[in-house]
Amino acid sequence: MTNLSLELINLFAAILLMLAFAMLAQRRIVTLVHIYALQGLTVVCATSVVAYVTHQDHLYYSAALTLVLKVFLIPYILHRLIRRLDVRWDKETLLNIPSTMLIGIFLVIFAFNLALPISKLSTSVSPGTLGIALACMLLSFMMMITRSKAIPQVIGFLSIENALFFAATSATYGMPMVVELGIALDVLVGVFILGVFMFQIREQFESLDISNLENLKEE
Amino acid sequence: MSLMRVLSQGLATFLSLLLAPLFLGWVNQNRAWLQNRSGPGVLQPFRMLHKLFNKDSVMAQSASPLFRFAPYLVFACMVVATAIIPTLSTDLPLASAADAIALVGLFALARVFISLAAMDIGTAFGTLGARREMFVGFLAEPALLTILFCASLIAHSTALTTIVTNVGQRSFAIYPSLVFAGIAFIFVFLAENARVPIDNPSTHLELTMIHEALILEYSGRHLALLEWAASLKLFAYSTIGIALFLPWGISESGSPTHLIASIPVLLLKLALFGIVLALVETLFAKMRIFRVPEFLATSFLLGVIGMLTYILLGS
């Protein structure tokens, strides 16, 4: 592994982390979708670099698949959903944004301390990238928690998947093609199902605010 | 300290003094072009300064000596700041007198004085401006510090000259922490120089203004000095950005000839920077003043994350 490629992967990891924080700090749903697409693109680049360096050709295929799916198809579907549902803005987040980011910083520290012992088990794993992948996952989770609308939560869910994918390819240099195909299919199906759900929620409650779901509990 | 180095220092400072209004003019001209106006030309700031210097200075009866003294101090602070930042060369005598932290302190000193001067007359606008300026400052200042620290960690030094030589001139390397620092820097840059998403340099609307409210009571030569200082600040921040993120082409020797040789590169970088700035200002709308802390806190935390990434990734 050359120095440059290692630096490149580190750079992509940092960009991924940056995008995770950007998602945390963003109120506009349309921008969230754009950030999600960018995240996909970063993962594609990172995967291609890994593929080039380790000469694993099947990683090229998975990069191409990710490109089609996460950079074009899913953002397109989400855009359509937004237009159809006419929800362009998220309401105020449940926690104000600087506090969310502050908690995010501590999550990053936590994730790294978690990744440190894991990366010691294997020589091929760099603690930095694994830690960042883990941190991105936690941050996306955090974003799901602090939002009150359904679509940002779906995006948060999807970006968790992105982070996991990044962990799989960049930190551990890939996994079998079959598994990747399976996950890709799962995500696609997940988006469709969630889309259908959102229409259902709106028909039931006239709004996409998931606080309505609180009424479903037993009185 | 040889005479040559003092001469170089003088040359570099003189150049900054001239380039600063020119750069402001260039940004405004670009903005005008982007907005389909023909614009006043890049030399407009000079004409304005000349006009203001010629006018009588009108001062409130209750103004204290602090009010008269502040413009000179603010201007001097900005001049020294541009002298500290390695604009053309990394080997100038004043650069060793102050490092990145002292530079931030210098900006803070200027900020405190202009805020105090604005409070001196005791009008509603002045105090409002002072409060807002300090309000922007208390977040922008630590944000700038964390950004500079990102680079300091890489270069193992807080001296700006060492940062430039280490980051830019030794070998090509990608620093992920600088990605964070760069984005945070753009935020701080816009806030500190009263540019569009935070403040609009071309209005006098009480709901939105910060910088204009501060200098509302000034006129004549004092106003000219403050305006010039503002353009110097813009220039200083741009050159900080260049020093941190695009440090290629800054001379390592302090001799006047090398200095002159590195001017074209600087001009090119500044010209590009000005276009980008104008583009940002045209594309974005001004945000509500209540959103400002969020904007700056984001920048501050990005700086922190940048430092964190450096420690995590080790680069």
Added chain:
Amino acid sequence: MLNATVLDQVLWLVGCWLVVGVLGILALNKFALVARILFPIGGFIGLLLALVAGGALLHPSSIGRKLPLGLPQLLFHFRLDSLSAFFLLILAISAAGVSLFSAGYFRGGQGTAPGLLCVEFHFFLASMALVLIADDAYSFMVAWESMALTSYFLVTANHKLPKIRDAGFLYLLIAHVGAIALLLSFGILQANTGDYTFANIRLQDLSTFWASVAFLLAVFGFGAKAGIVPLHVWLPEAHPAAPSPVSALMSGVMLKMAIYGLLRVAFDLLRPHIWWWGVVLLVLGLVTALFGVVFATVQSDMKRLLAYSSIENIGLLFAAMGLGLLFRSYGMNSLAALALTACLYHVGAHAFFKSLLFLTTGSVLHATGERNLGKLGGLIRFMPWVAWLALIGALASSGLPPFSGFISEWLLLQSFLFTPGLPQPFLNMLIPVATASIALTAALAGYAMVKFFGVVFLGQPREPKLEEAHDAGLFEKIGMGWLALGCIALGLLPNLVLTFIDPVTSSLVGYGLARQAKASGWWLLTPTTFERASYGPLLFILGVIAAITFTFILVRILYHGRLRRSIPWGGGHPWGNSRMQDTAEGYGQPIRQVFEPFFHLDRHLPKPEDTAPEYSVVVSDKFWNGLYMPIVKGVQFISAQVGRLQQGRIAIYLLYSFLTLLFTLLMVPGAHR
């Protein structure tokens, strides 16, 4: 006296302070004698003490001495080493300034008689000096307690006001709770040997557990004195209550005694150094610093504002100390020396600028009778001396170059930037957060100081009576000027100051910075290497002054110097008046909004239909309701239960005594076995 050892000289001078105090009793109500003669003599003694302590630092030696005072088996041990000498120097310099100021400040007719005030004041100074040179736990505690008592009497100088009595009580209470913790800590430190001299304590090898308990007790005890969150509640009450010179001494000097004590225990007396001790101090310090400064920005009483600012500075000192301890525990002594230097530098810087600022509030208070920021303003026109001196203090306090506060913050940030060398990755990751919060604290301190100076001295007077304010008297000016000089000297001559700090860090961690710092020239401060960081305040200020002069001359030559005076423009509004300026509350409003979770807000907003609309907001501490009130309730509950034992009949009390006697007799054989 000149032939005596340095320690003897110090003891003599402390004795002189005591004598001056006693003389005050003889002239209880002779105000002129006390103020014009005794206080300046006290100040002069302070100057001599500063010379002696400075000399002791330049020729470091460690002399011990027993005094035949105290109990037969418990003699007072005294010793003067570099650490004591440094703090003694700070004490003496500040005391000189404050004493001179007091000569002009104290007037007859308020509360305590001037003579009594003189006794308390000088005994307070003497007991602080004794705290510093004490060499056994016994004399340390005696001096410590007399320091607390004398300062209590000084705080309640105006004891006719119930509010002041309450403040004094709170202060005394927390001081004593802290003192108990200290007593316990020393009890653990002597490790059952029964010998309380520091020399013996140094020899003890405590287990990690007991060492940690002793350390935590010391942190609690000294923290209570220093005002560490959540033990800070007495500070903002006691400082406004006390007369200004007393606030100046308490805030500028007495709080440092706690810092001294903790340095003594953590670096000198305790042998093992455990890394998490440093983390405890660091985190406590950072929380305190941020908390203090945020509260300082929203205060509307000028002395409370300064009190909260003191809390902030104490937090910074704790953080620096914690970092030093952290480095020390990993054996990185040169870095520990850097952090400690930052700490000690800030001790000096804060002592001078905070004393200066409190003194200026004293002058303002005298001239206007107002402490409330909402009723001040525009004083720079009526009391220019006080205003300009206050500006120096405020700038130093905001950590702006080229004043003293900047250098200590600079050194602190430098030492933080070295931390990536720490072996624990977890600590490494906390450091960026810590650095950032220091930067945030420094910036907020600037905000608070602009508020303080701007609202008190600038703008238009908010009350008509302010126009009759008079400037400070000669003694007051000299006292404040002396301290302002300290702020400037500490800012401009860092290398000179480092020669005084050097022996201290050498004795504590075995490493000094001074030689390295001067390596690139006496005017350039380079604590590590020239490439790493350098700061030349003289060159820096020279650049600024040159730029100002050139600009001024060039503007005059090329253009003109014409000036017209007129009424303020104010954006063209014709009806501007002084009530349209920002109030103190208005100035703090953005901070109140951003840091809302910190505060407990009591807000009264006017309704649209109100004919006499009123707006008020009271910011209070969450700790008071959240932590102290439950404790108060608990104590009251317990005392109510205990109260049941008191039946009021003699026979029952006799029964209690009898039972106690029986119980004790029962225990005796057990103790002998």
